Each structure stands twice: as structure tokens, then as C-alpha cells.
Amino acid sequence: MVKQAIQIFARVKPNKKSVSAYSVDEDGHSLEFEVPKDLADGFINNKKDKYRFRFQKIFDQACKQEDVFEMIAKPVADRVLSGYNGTIFAYGQTGSGKTFTITGGAERYSDRGIIPRTLSYLYQHFSQDKSMVYTTHISYLEIYNEMGFDLLDPRQEASTLEDLPKVTILEDTEQNIHLKNLSLLQSDNEEEALNLLFLGDTNRMIAETPMNQASTRSHCIFTIHLCSREPGSATVRRSKLHLVDLAGSERVGKTGVGGQQLTEAKYINLSLHYLEQVIIALSEKNRSHIPYRNSMMTSVLRDSLGGNCMTTMIATVSVDTRNLDESISTCRFAQRVAQIKNEALLNEELDPTLLITRLKKEVQTLKDELAMITGEQRSDVLTPHEIQRLQEQVKVFLDDADPEVKLELGPDMRKNHYCFSLLKAKICERPSSYHSNGDSAVPPGSTVTDHMQSSSPTELKKLKDMLTQRDNEISILVSMLKKEKKRAQEALAQLSQWSPASSTATLPKDLSIRRSAEELPPLQKSLYRKQDPEFSIGRQEAFDIFKRDHGDQLIIDENKVLLKQRYSEAKALGEKVNNVRSKVNELKTQLELRRRQIAVQGVTTGSPVSEQADPVEERLLAQIEEEKNNYKSTFGRLKGLKTEIEHLQLLLEKAKIKLHKDFQDWWKHEAKKAQVAQPDPQHPVLEVTSTVPKSTTTVSSNPVTRSLTSSSLSDSSIPLTGDRETDEDILAFIRARQSLLNRAGALK
Numbered sequence: 001m002v003k004q005a006i007q008i009f010a011r012v013k014p015n016k017k018s019v020s021a022y023s024v025d026e027d028g029h030s031l032e033f034e035v036p037k038d039l040a041d042g043f044i045n046n047k048k049d050k051y052r053f054r055f056q057k058i059f060d061q062a063c064k065q066e067d068v069f070e071m072i073a074k075p076v077a078d079r080v081l082s083g084y085n086g087t088i089f090a091y092g093q094t095g096s097g098k099t100f101t102i103t104g105g106a107e108r109y110s111d112r113g114i115i116p117r118t119l120s121y122l123y124q125h126f127s128q129d130k131s132m133v134y135t136t137h138i139s140y141l142e143i144y145n146e147m148g149f150d151l152l153d154p155r156q157e158a159s160t161l162e163d164l165p166k167v168t169i170l171e172d173t174e175q176n177i178h179l180k181n182l183s184l185l186q187s188d189n190e191e192e193a194l195n196l197l198f199l200g201d202t203n204r205m206i207a208e209t210p211m212n213q214a215s216t217r218s219h220c221i222f223t224i225h226l227c228s229r230e231p232g233s234a235t236v237r238r239s240k241l242h243l244v245d246l247a248g249s250e251r252v253g254k255t256g257v258g259g260q261q262l263t264e265a266k267y268i269n270l271s272l273h274y275l276e277q278v279i280i281a282l283s284e285k286n287r288s289h290i291p292y293r294n295s296m297m298t299s300v301l302r303d304s305l306g307g308n309c310m311t312t313m314i315a316t317v318s319v320d321t322r323n324l325d326e327s328i329s330t331c332r333f334a335q336r337v338a339q340i341k342n343e344a345l346l347n348e349e350l351d352p353t354l355l356i357t358r359l360k361k362e363v364q365t366l367k368d369e370l371a372m373i374t375g376e377q378r379s380d381v382l383t384p385h386e387i388q389r390l391q392e393q394v395k396v397f398l399d400d401a402d403p404e405v406k407l408e409l410g411p412d413m414r415k416n417h418y419c420f421s422l423l424k425a426k427i428c429e430r431p432s433s434y435h436s437n438g439d440s441a442v443p444p445g446s447t448v449t450d451h452m453q454s455s456s457p458t459e460l461k462k463l464k465d466m467l468t469q470r471d472n473e474i475s476i477l478v479s480m481l482k483k484e485k486k487r488a489q490e491a492l493a494q495l496s497q498w499s500p501a502s503s504t505a506t507l508p509k510d511l512s513i514r515r516s517a518e519e520l521p522p523l524q525k526s527l528y529r530k531q532d533p534e535f536s537i538g539r540q541e542a543f544d545i546f547k548r549d550h551g552d553q554l555i556i557d558e559n560k561v562l563l564k565q566r567y568s569e570a571k572a573l574g575e576k577v578n579n580v581r582s583k584v585n586e587l588k589t590q591l592e593l594r595r596r597q598i599a600v601q602g603v604t605t606g607s608p609v610s611e612q613a614d615p616v617e618e619r620l621l622a623q624i625e626e627e628k629n630n631y632k633s634t635f636g637r638l639k640g641l642k643t644e645i646e647h648l649q650l651l652l653e654k655a656k657i658k659l660h661k662d663f664q665d666w667w668k669h670e671a672k673k674a675q676v677a678q679p680d681p682q683h684p685v686l687e688v689t690s691t692v693p694k695s696t697t698t699v700s701s702n703p704v705t706r707s708l709t710s711s712s713l714s715d716s717s718i719p720l721t722g723d724r725e726t727d728e729d730i731l732a733f734i735r736a737r738q739s740l741l742n743r744a745g746a747l748k
Contacts, residue, residue: 002084002344007056007312008334009072012319013097014061019319022327028058031317031331035324053331055315065110068101069117072312076241077118079310080226081125083237084344087244087304088114091333092316093326094248099216101314102245103201106654107555109647115197115222115243120643122224123190127636137184137225138193140200141167143296144218145267151200151220152183164203169299177299184225190643197222198650217264219271219297220245234355238347242304246272246297249326271295276333282306283339310344313337369488373481374410382414390415394422546663552655559655563648566641573638580631584624591620671726 010031012022023032033051057071076086090098104113126134140151148167170178187193204220224241247268274295281287282305290306292298303309315334317327371378382390390409397407409415547553594617 002310003341004310004344005339005341006337007072008315008338009057009059009312010053010055010315010317010331010334011059011063011068011097011101012061012317013095015319019321021321021324022319024058024060028060029056030054031058033319033324033328033331035328036321051328051331053335055334065101065104065112065117068314069114069121072314073114073118074121076310076312077121079344080224080239080241081122081228083228083239083346083348085240085303085309085347087242087301087309087311088314089242089244089246089301089304089311090314090316091246092248092330093318093323094250096248096316096318096323096327096330098248098314098316099245101316102222102243103197106651109644109651112647116194116647118224118241118243119190119193119197122226123193127639131230132228133231135227136187136193137227138187138196139179139182139184139223139225140196141179141182141221141223141300142200142204142218143221143271143300145264146271146296148179148182148296149203150181150183151203152185152196153203169296177302179300191646194643194646194650216245216247217261217268219247221300229351229354232358232361234351234358236349236351236354238349242301242309244301244304246275251326271297274298276336278305279333279336279340283336304342306340306342308345308347309342311340311342369481369485372484372488374412378412378414380414382418386415387418390418391422394419394426398426542667543663546666547659550659550662552659556652556655556659559648559652563645563652566645566648570638570641570645573634573641577631577634577638580627580634584627584631587620587624587627591617591624594620 012024012031021034021036023034024030025032031053035047035049035051037047037049059068059071073088076088080086088102090102092098100111100113102113103115104117105111122136126136138152142149142151142164148169149164150167151164153164165181165183167182168180170180172178185196187196200220200222204216204218222243222245224243226239226241227236228239229236249269249272250265274291275298277291277294278298281290292302292305298305304311313334315330317323317330319327367378393407393409397405407419409419594614598614598617
């Protein structure tokens with residue numbers, strides 16, 4: 001059991017302007033805020049203007065994502081690999097950088113957050129650690145307006161948040177929390193895990209607020225469930241890692257939001273208030289009741305807050321002058337969190353299924369070894385033919401008067417037990433005859449030692465020689481059995497070392513080496529809910545101009561060039577891996593052929609197996625080992641390159657989706673302006689002679705109407721968009737307006 005307080009860290013959001021309202025000491029453990037005095041409070045102002053807070057580490061504005069991962073997430077991930085539960089959650093006001101810290105940015109590969117970096121670190125450890133077998137499952141829960149939703153819906157057809165399955169909380173008699181309808185999907189490699197992360201982020205609720213253009217309006221909990229065990233062991237370690245991105249707190253009076261965003265802000269602030277109540281209750285020593293059930297978030301994170309978990313908190317602060325009050329409140333919350341102590345236990349258990357499987361495997365291995373030595377496959381029950389033959393052998397053995405006769409049964413305990421049962425049955429049938437016959441039994445009143453002393457020295461010597469011969473035969477058989485068992489263990493060890501990943505015993509199948517790197521599988525199209533729109537000719541020209549002037553087009557072009565380079569490198573590495581694999585298979589064929597030749601030579605000549613190693617076999621084994629190392633290093637580079645390619649594809653697709661969305665928003669905005677624009681009195685609107693009916697040419701007596709229809713209008717004076725449907729709507733609007741003006745003039 002490991003007992004420690006919750007670790008707290010602080011991260012300062014980068015600011016474009018230099019700010020003097022905060023300072024960090026040289027050690028990076030103390031953060032100080034200086035609030036300027038407000039002149040509106042008068043000259044006599046005794047409000048506190050300096051606040052100092054201590055953290056394990058403070059990441060200033062210039063820190064990188066890699067530094068945050070190395071200092072915060074990596075130690076927690078190592079504890080999870082050892083069998084302990086872990087939690088990392090980010091807390092702060094809206095727009096302070098929580099999502100960027102947990103998930104990361106989409107513009108650069110170096111902007112990856114804690115979640116993708118932790119996944120990469122875990123799967124890299126899995127491939128390097130051959131002494132353990134790991135199994136990973138992933139879940140992604142979103143809590144929006146105190147309702148849980150499964151972001152990893154297997155259907156992948158949800159267009160709105162309400163289409164996702166709702167998650168409910170169940171509690172058993174031991175107060176363990178179970179989440180109903182929450183998907184728990186297995187992930188065999190880093191690629192599948194990142195795809196699940198991207199799917200969950202696509203389904204997540206995001207909205208624009210005055211404080212943040214892409215504000216997450218819900219709490220999200222990304223959980224990695226890890227199961228590890230040693231090969232052949234029945235002891236299993238089960239651990240889980242919660243990576244929590246809390247929604248940002250905000251002051252409604254300050255942001256001025258309304259409608260749906262106001263409702264979201266109420267639920268967010270309420271859930272954070274309940275979280276603070278739990279923190280305060282846990283920090284009090286004599287508190288008997290902890291209000292975990294007040295909200296769904298605190299119920300799910302019960303173990304992370306004062307339970308069986310090693311928890312770390314990241315407080316994100318914004319140092320703008322207008323946000324100093326919220327930043328100070330965040331730091332105060334972090335100081336209260338630091339007073340909570342968790343007791344993390346090693347989650348180790350004995351799996352009965354694995355124990356039964358291991359025992360069955362051991363029994364089968366012993367049977368195979370016995371069959372390999374005897375040269376025949378045996379079952380647990382004797383056949384009727386074998387039983388009949390044993391009965392005949394026992395009868396011949398008992399009827400033979402020669403004292404040196406032997407009952408040859410071979411190294412088969414089934415036959416030995418059956419023959420002993422037959423002998424016991426014979427003795428029970430005729431007990432008096434055996435005791436009365438002095439030649440076949442020890443005389444009454446004498447011991448076995450006396451009987452041996454009365455025998456002649458010649459018989460004793462003969463018995464001793466026979467005993468020595470039997471001992472030698474047994475020693476030879478035991479030696480041969482040990483050699484064969486050692487060879488079998490070496491073969492199993494070679495097979496286990498051949499596997500490049502601990503989860504499979506053959507070559508990895510997550511990356512098809514036979515196909516070129518240019519055919520690497522793209523991201524699943526079902527992750528995107530919307531396809532690229534089909535534009536008309538006019539809208540296509542406008543889109544080309546918009547795309548040329550858009551800032552994201554440069555990022556898209558750079559990612560395309562970099563993606564092409566990575567494809568070329570992956571293709572070369574794939575060809576190299578294929579060549580190494582073919583060579584290894586050829587060497588294994590030669591090694592198997594050599595071993596067969598040695599075995600056939602030993603059988604034909606009748607000579608015992610030599611204990612000296614074969615030089616040809618040693619040379620082939622050395623070559624195979626060298627090629628294996630070459631294959632592992634090349635395949636590792638290829639796997640890392642593939643991860644980078646997949647990430648670049650994600651960045652490219654996200655940038656394209658954002659570009660299309662920005663163009664659609666701009667296009668709708670311009671079309672709306674063209675429709676609702678009011679006429680300028682200095683430039684009177686003229687009539688459309690080609691499309692408006694003749695009845696609209698009547699001049700009204702109303703001076704206002706006359707000023708609006710005093711001139712004739714050509715088609716070129718109306719701003720058209722180039723889209724047929726939009727232009728028809730504009731002209732229909734002009735006709736309707738003209739008709740209303742004519743009616744108004746007629747009434748006057």
C-alpha cells in the first residue's frame with residue numbers, strides 16, 4: 001500500500017502581452033499574484049493585493065508539452081504499469097488551456113497532449129517488456145448537463161449528442177460504481193487507441209463562448225484499463241488510468257452568455273461546486289459523510305478522490321488582469337486538494353480461469369514429453385486389447401516356476417497399476433496357499449534379513465549385480481529425459497523470443513509488410529459525420545479564392561509535403577523488413593533440415609546423441625538471432641513512422657474540415673447580408689425590367705414609394721452570388737418588396 005497526498009501542479013497559459021501581475025520563483029515551486037488596487041474603492045483600501053501559492057512544479061508560459069508529460073504523466077503511467085490505479089485531471093476557468101494540456105492541439109505534431117503521449121509510452125513499453133503479457137481496454141465518458149454519454153458508440157452514426165447511448169450509474173452492495181451502457185473496447189496497438197481517441201473527440205460537445213472560441217461544454221473522462229500477467233502465471237494485475245478534462249468554470253455575469261450556453265454554464269458550475277464540496281469534506285479529519293452522490297462526476301471519480309488511486313491535479317491559470325480573480329480561486333482550490341491523502345493498493349488477484357488453463361497445459365506438456373520418449377500416444381484408459389494382453393502376461397508370470405522370470409510392462413504406470421490390482425486379487429482369492437508354501441514366501445517367525453542371510457553368497461552377488469545394472473539403466477533413462485526436456489525448453493524459448501510483440505507469438509499483423517507503405521490504411525471514413533460538399537461553379541470559384549487566402553492552407557500544404565516524405569521512407573523500410581523476414585524463414589528451414597539430418601543419422605547408426613553442439617547448427621542460430629535483431633530494429637522504426645503518418649493524416653483531415661466549415665459560415669453570412677440589406681436613400685433601388693412583372697412599373701403617388709421606384713434597374717445593379725437557387729431567392733424577394741410598395745402607393 002502506498003499512502004501519499006494528491007500531487008498538484010500549475011501551468012500558466014501563454015499570453016501575447018507581457019504581464020507583471022504574477023511571478024514564479026527560481027525553483028519553480030511558488031506562484032505569486034499581485035492584484036492592482038482599484039481606485040474606485042477609495043484611497044483607504046485594505047484589500048489584500050498579494051497571494052502566494054506553492055506547487056510541486058509550476059510550468060511557465062514557455063514550457064512545452066513534452067516537459068508536462070515527463071514531469072506529470074510519465075510517473076503516473078509507470079505506477080499504472082506496476083498495478084496501481086492513477087488519475088490525472090485538469091482544473092481551471094474556461095479558456096485557460098485544460099483541453100490543450102490533456103488532449104493537445106491539432107496544428108503540430110509536437111502539440112500532442114497527455115493522452116496521446118501516454119498511449120504512445122504505454123504501447124512502447126508493451127513492445128519492449130517481453131516478461132509480461134498486457135491487455136488494454138479503453139472507454140470514453142462524457143458528462144453533459146449531469147447526463148452521461150458514451151463517446152465510443154460502436155454504431156458510429158450519431159449526428160447529435162442525443163443520438164449517443166446514455167450512461168447510467170449503478171452501485172453494488174460493496175459501494176463499487178458500475179457504469180451501464182459504457183463501451184469498453186479492446187485496443188491491441190497504438191493506432192487503434194488513437195482512432196478511438198479521435199472518434200470520442202469528434203462526438204464531444206464543443207461551443208463558442210466569449211472566453212473561448214472552442215470551449216468544451218462537458219466533463220470528459222478517458223480511461224485506460226490495463227491487465228498484465230506473467231506468461232504461465234495465474235496472478236493478474238488490473239489497473240486503470242483516468243485522464244480527466246473538466247469543463248471550465250465561468251462567471252455568467254462576466255461572460256454574458258444566454259440561452260443554451262447559459263444552461264450549460266449552470267450545470268458546469270454546479271458540478272464543480274459539488275466537486276469542491278467533496279474536496280472540503282475529505283480535507284476535514286472528523287468528517288464522517290462524503291457527498292459523492294451529489295453529482296455524476298464525483299460518483300465516477302470516487303476512487304480518485306480519497307480512495308485507491310494515485311491522483312495528480314493540473315491547475316491551469318490565465319494571468320490576464322481581468323482573469324486574476326478566477327486564477328486565484330483555482331490556486332486556492334488546488335491547495336485544498338493537496339491536503340487529501342489517498343491509499344493506493346496493488347491490484348493483484350488470482351485468476352481461476354488462468355490457473356485451470358495453466359494446469360491443463362502442464363498436464364498436456366507432460367503427456368507430450370512422455371509420448372516423445374516412449375514413441376506412442378497414450379490415453380487415460382487402457383483399451384480392451386491391452387487389458388486382455390496384461391491378463392495373459394500376469395497369468396504366464398504366475399505359472400512360471402523360474403524365479404528369474406520378469407514381467408515386462410514398459411514405462412507405463414497405467415499397466416503397472418493394473419497388474420498390481422490383478423496380483424492383489426489373486427492373493428485375496430488364495431491367501432492360505434501362499435502362506436503355506438515355504439518355497440515361495442518367507443518362513444513364519446523370520447524376517448526378510450534372516451532369509452537373505454540364509455541364502456548362498458552366489459545368489460547374493462547375483463542379486464547385487466542385478467540391482468547395480470537396474471540402477472545404471474535408470475540413470476541412463478533419467479539423463480536422456482533431462483536432455484530432451486532441456487531441448488524442448490530451448491525451442492520454446494526461441495519461439496517466445498522470436499515474437500516482436502508480447503501479445504502475439506507470430507509476426508505482427510497490425511502492419512501488412514507485403515503491401516507497400518503507400519497503401520497504409522487510411523483513417524476510417526466513418527469517423528467523420530459529414531463529407532465534403534459539392535459546390536456549384538460560382539461557389540467553387542469563391543471557395544478557391546477563400547482557400548488561397550485562408551491561413552490553414554499553408555499548414556495543409558506543409559503536411560502534404562511531409563506526408564509524402566514519410567510515405568517514401570515507410571516504403572523503403574517495408575521492403576527492407578520483407579527481405580529480412582524472407583531471409584529468416586530460409587535460415588529456419590535450413591536449421592530444421594539440419595536437425596532432421598542429425599536425428600536420422602543417430603537412428604540409422606544406433607549411436608547415442610552427442611552432447612557436443614553442432615557447429616553448423618550454432619552458425620545458423622547465430623545468423624537467425626542477428627536477423628531477428630535487425631528485423632526488430634527496422635520494424636520498430638517502421639512502426640514509429642506509421643504512427644507519425646497516421647497523426648499527419650489526422651491533422652490534414654481536421655484542417656480540411658475546419659476550412660470547409662469556415663467557408664460555409666462565411667458564405668451563409670454573405671448571403672444573409674445580401675438578402676436583408678436595406679436600400680440606401682442616396683442610391684434609390686431601380687426596378688428589374690427583365691424579371692419583374694409590368695404591373696410593378698406603376699408610379700405611386702406616395703412620395704416615399706416614388707423615391708424607391710423612380711428609376712429603372714438593370715440586371716447588373718443587383719448583387720448576385722452565381723448560385724442559381726440563391727439568385728432566384730434574391731429576385732423573388734425583390735419582386736415581393738416591389739409588390740408591397742405598389743400596394744402601399746395604391747392605398748394612399
